[in-house]
Amino acid sequence: MYAIIDIETTGGSPRQEKITEIAIYLHDGERITGEYISLINPERNIPYFITNLTGITNEMVEDAPRFYEIAKVIVEMTEGRTFVAHNSRFDYSFIRQEFKSLGFNFRRNIIDTVALSRKLFPGHRSYSLGNICKDLKIMIKGRHRAAGDAMATVKLFEILMAKDREMNNGKSGLIKNTRNSKLNPKLDLTKLEKIPEEPG
8 A cells, every 4th residue: 555645845955944735646556546635835935946846836825724734634644555756755854854843753664766766667867757757658747746746656656566566477576665675684673663763
């Protein structure tokens, strides 16, 4: 079970910037089973260059819910699912930071479709969402908007899953792409879970 996610933000730093839009598509490995799309009031000004890129204006988010108002929906929709995104570290770190500011520790297993694309489709000039989708003939309706980019990621993920099964004799090896796969296989993951989030 997967939650395929894309966000738009006021900038590039999770510690200093905020989320302006989120799209979540629930996927069972074969098809979309649910969705949630919402603008988010970042409670700060959206820089002009970001508006220029995404089309999201201060006026558009003025009456949108604040993150804390939709936090429960995000928790419930992603519970027990693998967090899938293109360059997932970006989306995941922003969402974790938003939850951290609410005093909640948001943790999910992650699959990054950039890393998976590099592994399953080596040799492409660029693995940005726009370029890899162009190479694989995936249409993006609404580039740099959460719903459009998340839907493109869904289509890319489905192609990657099919390729993955083809390379693994019908079985999925996708779990090998989660962050835990980069750790020593002899490491006791229960000990890892007990490590505090903060230094000191």
